[in-house]
Amino acid sequence: MLSYWKNGIQNSLCGILLMSLVLVGCRDRNAKKEPGSENVSTMKEQAENTDFTLALLNALFYEEDFESSLKSELQLSKQQISGLKEAASTAVEKLSEEDEPSSKSFKESIKQATTEIVRILGDQKAAQFFHFITARYADEKNTLPLEPNHIPEDTRIIVNAPAFRMDIFQQGKLIKTYNIAIGYPEFPLPTGIRKATNIIFNPTWTPPDEPWVKGKVSPGEKVPAGSKLNPLGPIKIPIGMPSLIHGGKDVSKLGAFASHGCVGLTDLQVQDFTKFLSQVSGSPISAEKIAAYENKDTKTETVKLKQPVLVELRYETIVAEDGSLHIFRDVYERGTNTIENATRVLDKYNIKLESLSEQERRSLTEALEEMNQDARGNKIAGSDDPGSASAGDSAEERAADRENRKDKGQVTRKVIGQKEIVVTISALKGKGYPLPVAYNTGK
Template identity: 50%
Template sequence: MKKYSLHALTITAFICLGLFAGCNNQQKKEPQKKLQKARTKTTDIATPQQAALTLPVLDALFYEPGFASSLKSTIGLTPAQIGRLKAAAHTSLRDLNEDGTADTSSARTATRAYEAQIEKIIGKDKAQQLLQLVNDSYSKGVEGLAPTKPNAVPGDTRIVVNAPAFRMDVFEGGKLIKTYRVGIGYPEFPLPTGMRRADTIIFNPAWTPPDEPWVKGKFHVGRRVLASNELNPLGRVKIPIGMPSLIHGGKPLSKIGDFASHGCVGLTNSQVLDFATTLARLGGAALSATDLQGFEQHKNDTRSIKLLTRVPIDLRYETIVAGDSCLHIYRDVYERGTNTIESAKRILANAGVGYDKLSEQEKTGLDSALLEMNKDARGNAIATDSLTAARDQVPDAKIARAKKGKVTSRVKGDKQVDVPITALRGKGYPEPVNLDTGVLPGEKNQKQPHVVKHHSKSHARSRGRK
């Protein structure tokens, strides 16, 4: 395997659990004046059109053939600038700490620190052009397959991953047949958005730690780690979906449901084997129970299965999702300023529900949910534009501290608030089907994440509550 692929594939996905509880949890109340203020204040906020770029992600992209040359030909960087940019991206991994301890850092602060370094090397205008280049090259949709509106329900066969919901859905012929709880990338290594394709399933993948500053501890540069080794971070299966991401196994159940990856979608080994079987069938590849048994018996033998038909992978970042009788509001984990009243109005309109037709109780519940899910780890309102507002709001002292580096390993606070909306009954994006949480039969389930539910008075009465 080529070196650039090794690097990208070994920046593995230590991932988070999805939150798919229904609309029946306890209510969290907010003062009426505070909610009304939030409703007025957030109306003017526009949703960002592109994600931020971090140096750790840029480091992975430098391993792709042609990327460095594109910086020269497309945005006019000099060889000296490219060299300094590459060195800074490489060095950015050195101090990132993944000790798993509680962390309340802000994705916005970390992102601004990386942006400041990039701007210092190539200037503000070139930094913006670099961001645009990366978004155009690595997040663009596959022609004819990219969603044309939020919460789009596929009419074809594809895999849909919604990062803020920690959810991966398998659609076959437009029908949802399976849902997995997954984990997503740390804010320093965000899961990208856009259309990708899967064409290969690799069983028992080996891993060779590259000569990178983040390779330390039990790993040795250049010493191959076989699939049978429990330290192999790729697990039983890896599925390349385009630089710099994978869908792969090897994640302990404790990692499913929180930040735990370097830009990949991660599953437990039991989940990824189940998913690989389904993906093989959707792609027209032969994969029998006997084959799987053979892979299990010979864990040191890496085997690849080529799909006859490539399966689209639809990577999304949707923090507001209209479901059946409920509007799901997910925490804006990458702090992109998506949880606003205007965004909610657009989502409702796409589902055929007018915001003005909502009851006052429903509006109040929606306001409260948006207010809660629009906070960062420190409880501050999230900046709405990672390239402008974040630049003005993050003090230089915080940027300096962020340069020392620590992976944001946990999502702080509730990750989901559900708001019952009567007019959504029978509409919206489908609820989970055959949900796989990663818990094996007979295993003790881990503590489920708390999902807040806002009830209107009419809903409370219908459920027999006082």
């Protein structure tokens, strides 16, 4: 759901689709060029390598100073801003949460956003717009590790979206793992490093004026804590810009898509997570105290953590774990399941691809090919091959199916096919990212 902001304080639910550090890809931060000086084709290519969609643009207009910044910093006219608002709002209005899957891929949504922004603003202003977004949301102090499957030495939360997994590390030691729900592919969980600074018990919710509210409540009318119509559950933890980790999810949603850009847990999970988060922050809250807060479920209370805890949002579809490579479905269509990326992971452990047995190489190649599909079963990297446009269907059949479902616009609710394939690699025995610890599956 989209979040409203009032007086700089988060006032509603998780659903805002946030800008990730992937947006840094819009521009080389060390480049000397003036904003807007790039070749427009280069700008389009860079923009299409980001996570920027019209749904995200619609969310950004909920930020209190976003529109005024477009006027003051980019000198956009009222007509240009109105054009951006209309394009973003129209795109969001076509999305719903019905059972039928979306007919538009995430990459198509990104290209649509780029095309519309160039159409509305023109080449130069569009380039300046993407520079503005990068400068506004990138944090050079908190960037993701460059090496794959990095194991932290400090205290932090690590969320790996395609694995539907969240880990708590304390001084480099994994102490707890959770099975989670993540954002729909149309509203993906961002990547980057954030911070958890507060735990909010019994949060209220201010519903946005968006299609998914569907008349259950009035947009802008605060839904009190404890209400059955409040989707946030008993606890929310803001993790910056303004994504959340929060409860309120049914156990059936774990390991699935269930939010507009947040990490979702069941109520019991978020209570457990709160206990561990407060512990590693140096300000422990007992299970009894958590229960006491929730007994007053109509009273919202905020507890400030003694030490902020880093929250690292990753997107890794190839993960080494004690004797195997786990290949996860590329649910957000980022083209990550390639032999080049698998080689990078192996190289980290001083294992050369050529040194694998013939069976290991064959199994790895087959797993990458099988997992090189988005959540809807569409081929991703290498999709220029006419025969690889679908999972099970011919390219013509897939194209016809998309045309039949064109403009329906429902969000993607589930992964078609396998979510994960495990490939045994003997040389990885005893190496890799830690196995889950005290795994909380929500069941």
